[in-house]
Structures are given as C-alpha cells and as structure tokens.
Amino acid sequence: MTATASTLIATEGVTKVYNSRRPDETVAVAGVSMEVGQGEVVVLKGPSGSGKTSLLSLVGCMARPTSGRIVVDGRDVAKLAESVLTEVRRQTFGFIFQQFNLIPGLSVIENVSLPLVPVTIGLADMRHRAEGVLRRLELGAKARRKVRQLSGGEQQRVAIARALINEPEVVVADEPTAHLDRALSEELLVILAELNREGRTVIVATHDPLVYEHPFVTRVLAMRDGRIETAS
Amino acid sequence: MILHPGTLSLILGSAIVLVMVTYGGWIGLQILFRWDFSSSSEGQLDLERKTSLVSTLAAYALGFQAVSTLLYLYTVDDIHSLFVGAMCATGSLNAAPGGWAVLAVKSAALFLSLIWIAFNHFDQRAGDYPIVRFKYAALLVLAPLVAADLALLVRYFTGLEPEVITSCCGALFSEGGTGVASEVASLPVVPMLWLFYATVAAFLAAALVCVVGRARGSRYALAGISMALLAVVLASIVSFLSLYVYELPTHHCPFDMLQRQYGFIGYPIYLTLLAAVYFGLLPGLFQPLRRIPSLSGLIAAAEPRWLTWALVSVLAFVAIASWPVLFGSLTMIGY
Amino acid sequence: MQRFKILEYALSSLGRRKGKHLSIIAVYAFTISVLASILLLSHALREEASAILADAPHVVVQRISAGRHDLISTDIIDPVRQIPGVGEVRPRYWGYYFDGITGANYTVLGIDDRRTVELELLEGALPEAPGECAVGGGVSELREAGIGDELVLVDSRGVGVIFEVVGAFRSESNLLTNDLVVMSNADVIEFFDLPQNRATDLSVEVFNPKEVQTVAAKIKVLYPDTRPITRSEIIRTYDAVFHWRSGMVLMVFFSALIAFCILAWDKATGISAEERREIGILKAIGWSTSDVLELKFWEGAAISVTSFLLGLIAAFVHVFLLDAPALAAVVKGWSVLFPQFRLTPSLNLYQIFVMGFLTVVPYVASTVIPSWTAAITDPEEVMRA
Numbered sequence: 001m002t003a004t005a006s007t008l009i010a011t012e013g014v015t016k017v018y019n020s021r022r023p024d025e026t027v028a029v030a031g032v033s034m035e036v037g038q039g040e041v042v043v044l045k046g047p048s049g050s051g052k053t054s055l056l057s058l059v060g061c062m063a064r065p066t067s068g069r070i071v072v073d074g075r076d077v078a079k080l081a082e083s084v085l086t087e088v089r090r091q092t093f094g095f096i097f098q099q100f101n102l103i104p105g106l107s108v109i110e111n112v113s114l115p116l117v118p119v120t121i122g123l124a125d126m127r128h129r130a131e132g133v134l135r136r137l138e139l140g141a142k143a144r145r146k147v148r149q150l151s152g153g154e155q156q157r158v159a160i161a162r163a164l165i166n167e168p169e170v171v172v173a174d175e176p177t178a179h180l181d182r183a184l185s186e187e188l189l190v191i192l193a194e195l196n197r198e199g200r201t202v203i204v205a206t207h208d209p210l211v212y213e214h215p216f217v218t219r220v221l222a223m224r225d226g227r228i229e230t231a232s
Numbered sequence: 233m234i235l236h237p238g239t240l241s242l243i244l245g246s247a248i249v250l251v252m253v254t255y256g257g258w259i260g261l262q263i264l265f266r267w268d269f270s271s272s273s274e275g276q277l278d279l280e281r282k283t284s285l286v287s288t289l290a291a292y293a294l295g296f297q298a299v300s301t302l303l304y305l306y307t308v309d310d311i312h313s314l315f316v317g318a319m320c321a322t323g324s325l326n327a328a329p330g331g332w333a334v335l336a337v338k339s340a341a342l343f344l345s346l347i348w349i350a351f352n353h354f355d356q357r358a359g360d361y362p363i364v365r366f367k368y369a370a371l372l373v374l375a376p377l378v379a380a381d382l383a384l385l386v387r388y389f390t391g392l393e394p395e396v397i398t399s400c401c402g403a404l405f406s407e408g409g410t411g412v413a414s415e416v417a418s419l420p421v422v423p424m425l426w427l428f429y430a431t432v433a434a435f436l437a438a439a440l441v442c443v444v445g446r447a448r449g450s451r452y453a454l455a456g457i458s459m460a461l462l463a464v465v466l467a468s469i470v471s472f473l474s475l476y477v478y479e480l481p482t483h484h485c486p487f488d489m490l491q492r493q494y495g496f497i498g499y500p501i502y503l504t505l506l507a508a509v510y511f512g513l514l515p516g517l518f519q520p521l522r523r524i525p526s527l528s529g530l531i532a533a534a535e536p537r538w539l540t541w542a543l544v545s546v547l548a549f550v551a552i553a554s555w556p557v558l559f560g561s562l563t564m565i566g567y
Numbered sequence: 568m569q570r571f572k573i574l575e576y577a578l579s580s581l582g583r584r585k586g587k588h589l590s591i592i593a594v595y596a597f598t599i600s601v602l603a604s605i606l607l608l609s610h611a612l613r614e615e616a617s618a619i620l621a622d623a624p625h626v627v628v629q630r631i632s633a634g635r636h637d638l639i640s641t642d643i644i645d646p647v648r649q650i651p652g653v654g655e656v657r658p659r660y661w662g663y664y665f666d667g668i669t670g671a672n673y674t675v676l677g678i679d680d681r682r683t684v685e686l687e688l689l690e691g692a693l694p695e696a697p698g699e700c701a702v703g704g705g706v707s708e709l710r711e712a713g714i715g716d717e718l719v720l721v722d723s724r725g726v727g728v729i730f731e732v733v734g735a736f737r738s739e740s741n742l743l744t745n746d747l748v749v750m751s752n753a754d755v756i757e758f759f760d761l762p763q764n765r766a767t768d769l770s771v772e773v774f775n776p777k778e779v780q781t782v783a784a785k786i787k788v789l790y791p792d793t794r795p796i797t798r799s800e801i802i803r804t805y806d807a808v809f810h811w812r813s814g815m816v817l818m819v820f821f822s823a824l825i826a827f828c829i830l831a832w833d834k835a836t837g838i839s840a841e842e843r844r845e846i847g848i849l850k851a852i853g854w855s856t857s858d859v860l861e862l863k864f865w866e867g868a869a870i871s872v873t874s875f876l877l878g879l880i881a882a883f884v885h886v887f888l889l890d891a892p893a894l895a896a897v898v899k900g901w902s903v904l905f906p907q908f909r910l911t912p913s914l915n916l917y918q919i920f921v922m923g924f925l926t927v928v929p930y931v932a933s934t935v936i937p938s939w940t941a942a943i944t945d946p947e948e949v950m951r952a
Contacts (some may be wrong), residue, residue: 020274063947064272064852069386082280084359086855101848101949105583112848117572118858132791162852236810238917240817241925248932255575281943284856288939296928303924306917315801316780325822 008170008201009059011037014068014078015053028054030226031068036203038169039095041196044205046223047129051207053174055223058173059203061089073169090115091189094163096173100146100155102162109134133161137191153184160191170201177208189214238307245300246382249293250375256289261370269361283364287352290371294345297378304385305487311392321487328391334384341377344508347517348374349475354518354534358526384475406436419471425557427466432550435461435512436543443539448519453518454542460511461546465505465553473501476556497552504549511542577865583641584842591834592874598827599878599926600885602820606918607886608894611910616805620798624770625779627659628786629794636766645791647771650785652785658766660755664748666722673746675720677755688818690714691734694750701734705745718748722758771795815895817898824926828933835937837874844943850946863938871927879922887912 016029019078028051036042036059044052057063058070063079064085070078077088102111113130121129134140147155163171171192176187185208193216196202204211212220222230237450259282268276308324308331315327325331333409348370355363438454441447477497491499515535522528556562581588622948628647630639641658648656678693691714694700702712712718718730736744755761771786773779783795846859853861885891887910 018274057947063945064277066272079270079360081356081359081361083356083855083857084285086853090853095851097851097949101851102850103845106579114576115853116860117576118854123572166853201701237609237813237817237921237925240814241921245924245928248928251936252932279857284943285861285936285939288860288935292931294936299920299924303920306920313799314806316799316803364872 006038007035008038010069010071010072011059012069012071014055014058014065014070016051016058016063017066029058032226032228034221034228034231035054036170036201037218038201039196040214040218041192041197041202042204043217043220044203044223045074045207045220047207051093051226051227052223056172056174056205058205059091059225060170062095068212075094090119090166092169094157094166094168094171096163096171096176098175098178100159102155102158104148105146107144107146108139108150108158111147111158112165115165117160129165131159133164135169136164136174137161152180153187156184156188157191160188164195168197168200171195171205172173173202173204173206175206175208176204177206177211184212185210191215192216236307236389237302238310242300242304243382243385245249245296246304246378246385249296249300250378250382252289252293253371253375253378256286256293258370259286260371264365264368267361268363269364279493280361283356283361286368286371287356290345290348290352294342294349297338297342297345300485301342304334304338305490309487309491315392320485322485324392328388328393330384330388330391334381334388337377337381337384341374341381343510344374344377346462347394348512350517354521354527355529357530358524360526362524363521363525372540384425417466421472421475423549424468424471428463428473429462431457431461432546435508435546439512439539439542439546442515443536443543444456451515451519453516455513458512458516458542461512462505462509469501472552473557476560476562479556479560479562481562497556500552501549504545506550508545508549511538511545512552514538568859573863578869580845580862581866581869587834588595588870590795591831592870592877594827594830595870595874595926595930596877596881598820598823599875599922601823601860602817602893602896603879603882603922604885604924604926605816607914608884608891608910609809610915610918611807611913612885613806613909614913616809617802620802620805621800623801625773625776625798626771626786627781627796629796630768630792633793637866639768639793641764641766642792647769647786648788650782650789652774652782654772654774655770656772657770658772659768660752660759660761660765662755662759666710667721671705671709671746672765673706674746675748675750675755675758675807678749679752691732693734697751697754698729698731699733700730700748700750700754702732702749703736703744703747706748707732709736714764718749722759723760728758744767756849759872764808778847793811808941824929825859828929831930832933834938835934836940838937838941843941844949845945846941846944846947847949850944851949856942858943859942860939862917863934863942867931867934867938871930875927876922879919883912884913897905 012033013031014029014033015027015031018026018028026201029216030051032051032055044055046052054063058065059071059072061070064080065078069076069077072088072092075088077085080088103114108115109127114128116126116129131140131143134143137160137202139154139161141151142154147158150158173192176188180188189211192202192204193214196214204213213216220232221228222232237276263279263282266275267279277447284552305321309321312318312324315323318324318327325335348367350456351363351367351370355361355367360439435454438457441450442454460486466486470484474486474489475481475485478485487498488494489501490496491498514536516528518535522531577729600624620834630637639658644656644658647653648943662675664673664675664921666673700718702710702718706718712732714732716732718732719727720730722728727772730748730750734749736747736749761767771782775780779797779799783797786793786795849859849862850856885893890910
C-alpha cells in the first residue's frame with residue numbers, strides 16, 4: 001500500500017451472485033474486500049471466470065453488488081438508485097472496453113461526444129471538449145471520419161478519448177489488450193501510464209503479462225473463483 | 233351520437249389511458265408487496281427497473297389525460313348545433329346526464345396526475361425511493377378515477393340524442409333560472425368582486441409569508457388558500473368575469489372564452505389559474521415529507537421555485553383577468 | 568439544450584436504420600391518411616351543407632298525406648301570415664326531373680321574383696319570359712347546354728318541351744345550384760301539370776329567430792296535416808347523418824388501426840441485436856435508463872410527426888384535389904351518376920386534434936413497453952460480451 005495515497009475506492013465483503021435460486025446460479029464475486037488508493041495503478045489478474053470483470057464492474061459503479069459495501073470517494077454506492085449511480089459513474093469513471101464498443105455509423109467526434117449528450121452542457125462546449133481530447137490523442141485530423149474507416153490502433157485511441165471526455169478521476173479498463181497485437185498493446189500502456197502521471201487512478205482487469213508486469217503498475221491483485229488470492 | 237369522430241377518439245383515448253394506468257397500478261401492487269430497498273437481490277433490482285416503466289406510463293397517461301380534457305371541451309362545443317336550444321358547450325353538457333360529471337372527473341384526474349408526477353419526480357431523485365409505497369398506493373386510487381371517467385364518458389355520449397330540447401347557457405346561467413349554475417350566476421357582482429380580489433390578496437400574502445418564513449403552518453395555510461382560490465375564481469368567472477370578457481350583462485358561460493372570437497383569452501386565464509393553484513398546493517403537500525432525510529434537501533431547494541411560480545402565475549392571472557374589468561367597454565357597477 | 572442533443576441523436580439513430588423506420592412511417596402515414604380523408608370529407612360536406620342552409624327559409628311547410636309528401640294548398644297562405652311574428656309566406660314550386668338521356672336527376676325550381684333568389688349568375692340572366700331557363704353548372708356540362716342553347720325536357724305527358732338557356736349559375740357552393748334548372752313559376756306549373764291552388768311547399772319567414780319553434784308549433788296546430796320543418800332541424804339532421812356516416816366508416820378504420828398497432832408493437836419489440844448492443848454501449852458510457860427512454864421518446868415523436876404530416880397532406884390531396892374517389896360514394900350517399908362538383912378545401916384545428924388523438928395515442932401506447940424493455944438493457948452486458 002502506497003503510504004501517501006488516500007483511499008479512493010474501498011470494498012467490504014462484496015458479493016455478486018447471478019441467477020440466484022436458479023439452476024445456473026453463479027457466484028462471480030465472493031466476499032471481496034480491497035482498497036484502491038488515489039493515483040494508484042491496480043491490476044486485477046486472473047484467468048477468465050475468476051470474477052475480475054465482475055469486480056471491475058462493481059467497483060466502477062456499473063452494477064450493484066448482491067451484498068457488501070462499496071465506498072467511492074467517501075460515498076456508499078452499493079445502495080443507490082440507478083439514476084444516481086449513473087451520475088456517480090459519469091463523474092468519476094471512464095471505461096475502456098475489451099471490444100472498442102464504438103458505434104460504427106457515427107463519426108469519430110460523434111462517438112467521443114456520446115457520453116456528454118444527456119449531460120447539461122451546450123453543443124459548443126461539448127464539441128470543444130471533444131476536439132480537445134482528440135487532439136491530445138493525435139486524432140484531431142480524423143475527427144469527422146466514420147470510425148469504420150479507421151485502423152485498429154486509431155479506433156483504440158477513439159475509445160480512450162471517449163473514456164476521457166468526462167474528465168474522470170479513475171480510468172477503468174477491461175482486458176484492453178485482448179484483441180491487440182504487441183505494438184498496439186505497448187502503445188496503449190504508454191497512454192495509460194501518461195494518464196496515471198497526470199494524477200488519474202487506473203484499474204485494469206487482465207490476464208496479459210505484458211500489462212501486469214509493466215513497471216507503472218502499483219499493485220497486482222490475483223483473483224480466482226471470485227476471491228482475491230494474493231496481492232503484490 | 234357515439235359515432236362522432238370526436239367522441240370515438242375520446243372514448244378510445246380514455247380506454248387507452250385506463251389500460252396504461254391499470255397496468256401501471258398492477259406493477260405498483262407488485263412493488264408494494266415485495267419492495268425492499270436494503271436488498272440488492274435480482275428481484276429487487278428488477279422492481280427498481282420497473283419503477284421507470286410505471287413512471288413512463290404515468291407520464292404518458294397524464295399527457296393524454298390533459299389533451300383529452302381539452303378535446304372533450306372542444307367536442308362538446310362542436311356538437312352543440314345538434315341540440316335544440318344549445319348555443320355552446322354548456323348546452324351540450326346539459327343534453328344528457330353525466331356531461332358535467334365527466335368534466336369534473338377529468339379535471340380531478342388531471343390535477344391528481346400532476347401531483348402524482350411531482351411526488352414521483354422527487355422519489356426518483358432522492359436515491360433511496362423513500363416514498364415508493366405511498367406513491368404506488370396513490371396510483372391505485374387514480375386508476376378507479378380514470379375508469380369512472382371512461383364509464384361516465386360512455387354514459388354521457390350514448391345518452392345524447394340530437395332531438396332533445398336542452399337548456400343552454402342562456403337559460404342555465406341566467407339569473408332567472410334554477411339550479412346551481414343559476415345560483416352562481418346571480419350572485420351580486422360587487423360582493424363577488426371584493427371576494428375575488430380579497431382571495432387573490434390572501435394568496436399573495438400567504439405565498440410571501442412562505443418565502444420569508446420557514447413556519448410549517450404557513451405552507452398549510454397557502455395550500456388551503458389555493459383551494460379556496462380555485463373555488464372562488466371559478467365562481468367569479470361565471471358570476472362576473474365572463475360578463476366583462478363577453479361585454480354582455482347576460483352571458484355567463486365559462487367556456488365560450490376559449491373560442492377564437494374572444495381571442496382565446498380563456499386559455500391564459502385558466503392556465504395561469506391552474507399554475508397558481510398547483511404551485512400553491514405543492515409546498516403544503518410536501519411539507520410532511522421534509523422530515524425524510526433524503527428528501528429534505530431536494531424539497532428545500534425546490535420550494536423557492538414553486539413559490540416564485542405561484543406568485544408569478546397569480547399575478548399574471550389577476551392581470552389578465554382584470555384587464556377586461558378595468559379597460560373593457562362594460563361597466564357593471566351600478567347595474 | 569439537453570433535450571435538443573438527445574433529439575439530434577435520435578434523428579441520427581433513425582437515419583442509420585432507414586429501412587425499418589421507413590416501412591413504419593409508410594404504414595403509419597397511410598393509416599392517418601385514411602382517417603384524415605374520412606374526417607376531411609365529412610367536414611367539408613358539413614360546411615357545404617351549412618353554407619346552403621344559411622339561406623334556407625326559416626320554416627318550410629309541407630303537406631303530408633298518407634305519410635308521404637303531397638302538394639300543399641295555397642289557401643292557407645293568408646291565415647299563416649296572420650300568425651304573430653310571421654313575415655312573408657310564399658308558395659314554392661319545384662320538383663325533380665329524371666333525365667333519361669344522362670341518367671341524372673335535376674331539380675326544377677320555379678322563381679317569379681328576382682329577390683327570392685340569392686344566387687350568383689355566371690353569365691346571362693334569370694328567366695323572365697315563358698320558355699326561358701337558367702341552368703346549374705352540372706346540368707350545363709352534362710347536356711352541353713350553354714347560354715343561347717336549347718334544353719329539351721320531357722314533361723309528364725311525354726312531350727318534349729324546349730327551353731332556351733338564358734343564364735348559367737355559379738354559386739358559392741356548387742352543391743346548391745349544380746343540378747338546378749330554373750324557370751318561371753308558370754312554366755313549372757305547366758311542366759309538371761300541377762293543379763290550381765296547389766304548390767309544392769310554402770316558405771315562411773319569421774322575424775325573430777327565437778320564435779321559429781313557436782311559429783312552427785302554431786302552424787302544426789292550425790293545420791295538422793302539414794309538416795313544418797325549421798331550418799335548424801334541417802341543419803341538425805344533416806349534421807347527424809354526416810356524423811353517422813363518417814362514424815360508420817370510422818369503425819372500418821378501427822380495424823386498420825388495430826392492425827397498425829400490432830405492427831408497431833412487433834417492430835418495436837423486434838429490436839435487432841445491433842440496436843440492443845448500441846443501447847448497451849450508451850448505458851455503459853454513462854446514459855441512464857431515463858436518458859434512453861427519452862431517446863426512444865424522440866424517435867417515436869419524429870416518426871409520428873413525419874407520418875402525421877405525410878398522411879395529412881396525402882388526405883388533403885386525395886379529398887380536395889382528386890375528389891376522394893375511394894370514399895365519396897359511402898359518405899355522400901348519392902348516386903354515382905350525380906354530376907361532379909368540387910368541394911371547398913377546409914381544415915380546422917379541432918379536426919387535426921382529433922386525428923392526432925386517434926392515431927398518435929394508440930401508436931405511443933403500443934410502443935411504450937417495448938421501448939422500456941430496450942431501455943433497461945444492462946450496461947454490464949456490454950462488459951461481458
């Protein structure tokens with residue numbers, strides 16, 4: 001545990017059960033207690049089925065736990081109504097998915113602005129922010145292109161840009177290198193490291209050693225069968 | 233009579249609203265029995281998702297109900313030529329039993345729906361659904377009201393027969409006639425004028441007291457005065473305001489002012505009145521909910537807005553309503 | 568501002584799935600145009616009837632014999648004139664003429680006094696001398712008889728009578744004069760071989776419109792074998808018939824409406840995997856359920872508004888420019904051989920209101936639940952894909 005970091009996210013005995021009381025009942029996360037400090041880079045490592053994606057979605061306020069507490073920025077989010085939870089998620093987290101999950105029919109800038117559409121912010125401001133974040137990721141010139149026309153690496157950067165448009169404190173990535181070659185994976189890690197240097201907390205779920213052995217990682221939590229086995 | 237396109241659309245509309253509200257109420261029943269916010273089981277999450285469905289259904293049903301009330305007024309006006317002696321909507325409403333009842337029920341349903349929507353809005357924003365049980369219980373009350381609306385509507389329209397001789401505003405609202413409407417119409421002008429302005433002044437005063445003070449009693453008082461305002465204004469419209477609008481000492485009908493030939497002045501009058509009464513009621517209605525922790529902040533933030541709207545609406549109302557009195561060509565004092 | 572952005576996204580979303588939505592719009596617009604045609608046509612006919620009847624006599628007195636309309640005696644004119652409140656009482660001479668050549672029915676109307684006829688002439692003059700006549704537009708067209716031409720009608724004795732056309736009618740309402748053949752009263756009496764002291768009916772003028780009912784009642788009391796018909800009764804009867812007729816057709820429309828609603832429901836429920844994924848993405852990147860519901864609302868609104876406008880325009884063209892071929896027979900209820908006439912285009916807010924209510928409300932009701940089902944898509948699904 002980094003001594004200087006203050007705890008941003010903490011979970012206590014968090015459990016997530018799917019299809020309860022039915023034949024295909026699964027316990028994805030079983031009583032996990034962990035903490036993420038501000039500015040840390042935490043990796044959830046484990047094979048598929050270990051519960052790391054589920055834990056990630058719980059911590060990232062995308063789902064509600066079956067039991068347990070989750071505290072984000074001093075606020076208990078385990079028992080919030082969906083609309084309020086969404087608000088918290090919007091303000092605090094930026095998600096990068098395994099598949100880029102971009103909307104193919106839209107242009108780059110439209111995809112990037114999407115998280116801001118339901119938010120009370122003017123059209124001009126929205127565009128301004130989108131252009132800013134695209135420039136950062138060196139996509140400024142391609143803003144109006146349809147995402148279909150972009151290369152894999154460029155699409156990855158669009159996905160990252162979209163995750164950053166709300167200026168989140170925490171960047172969450174779920175198996176970000178799963179569909180990337182080595183070169184693109186390294187590029188991604190460079191960007192994540194840079195985001196961390198800016199002060200953002202990064203949480204990644206992965207089973208790719210390229211990620212969890214990278215020097216910028218603060219802590220690795222190994223998971224199996226819904227529990228944390230070791231931490232390093 | 234039932235084959236008029238207007239009546240068909242009203243009946244269809246009411247039926248659809250009834251289905252929506254009943255379905256919403258049915259889900260509401262499930263929520264009432266199985267709601268447990270402290271649990272995060274799938275069942276509970278499913279119920280929470282369903283609340284958004286009920287809210288959506290209720291919002292649409294309210295929208296349709298509002299439109300159908302207007303459509304009702306327009307339709308009864310459109311068919312008045314079919315009844316001997318009917319000169320406007322009032323004549324049609326008298327031509328068969330239940331015409332006025334439909335109007336009363338529709339207005340009540342409209343008002344209660346608006347209030348329900350307000351409660352729902354706050355319940356959702358609070359984050360822990362503090363009044364969910366109360367809300368869905370209230371919805372179960374709304375459903376029979378809408379059912380009554382439909383039943384009365386059908387009864388009224390099937391009861392209409394074009395040859396029937398009916399009294400019309402001339403006879404019904406005239407000072408010589410009998411019945412409640414005549415009683416109201418024959419109320420002497422000057423005392424009614426005083427009562428009208430006195431009630432408006434009382435409303436203004438109560439609202440201002442609520443703005444500067446935090447006493448609970450003042451909110452309840454304002455709510456009470458709002459109801460009184462509604463009653464007094466409706467009586468005033470029939471008794472003397474309509475006379476000034478139509479510039480005719482015998483024309484008391486409250487509906488004609490919605491027509492084009494009077495510049496549609498009925499709309500701003502009724503709308504500002506409705507807004508004033510609504511926003512005057514809200515602080516009082518929500519006062520008991522302030523002790524709920526998740527709501528108190530939200531209510532405290534919203535109350536100033538309500539009071540502002542109430543003040544603005546009532547001032548707009550009295551300005552619009554007084555215009556024909558002060559500047560119209562008719563002078564009643566001394567009549 | 569927020570609303571506008573979501574609306575913009577809704578429109579772009581519709582645009583990306585043109586095929587599916589165009590088919591809904593097509594059916595929706597068609598349903599609306601059917602409804603609108605019915606309502607526009609019957610309303611236009613009502614307006615026409617009102618226009619005609621505005622100039623009708625306050626009371627028309629007919630004689631009933633054995634339950635059927637019979638000629639009325641002109642001897643009762645003076646006694647009726649004595650009734651307080653009664654102004655002019657005039658005998659009217661008119662009848663129907665079946666034209667064997669064209670298969671159409673004309674109304675033969677007698678006039679003596681120019682003042683009693685408030686009709687606009689297109690050209691020429693009203694008949695004065697015996698053997699002169701003026702004809703309405705439909706007659707003129709059918710028989711190809713303009714001013715200066717001859718019109719031959721066959722009287723009750725089987726004899727062809729030649730009339731000279733001296734005037735042709737153009738009235739505010741074609742309905743009024745379309746089938747008219749106007750001649751002097753004497754010519755009418757001669758043509759139909761009417762007995763002396765008999766007229767077709769009497770037109771009675773009443774000074775105070777509020778007294779009309781009373782006067783009619785008095786006439787009935789004085790002469791029990793007559794039927795006094797007041798103007799408002801005629802208006803009401805027409806109104807009721809038009810309502811009834813359009814109501815009947817509306818019932819047919821309802822079955823079309825139900826079919827449309829089922830289609831709408833089906834389309835809304837049959838949401839494609841791609842669409843579901845898209846909503847999942849939206850939820851995952853920070854849209855709440857109510858935001859997605861709002862999106863669905865705007866999509867529905869855009870579809871409704873577009874279909875409504877298209878349907879309304881189509882109906883307008885159908886009824887007023889094409890003379891409503893599909894509906895006319897039912898709603899008008901006249902023989903198909905009847906001379907054609909143009910309806911005056913009219914449209915009012917109330918009608919639009921009713922049309923909107925009858926179509927948009929069922930559409931929205933059919934799509935609310937499927938929209939909600941789509942909107943509650945779990946954002947987690949996107950993670951686990």
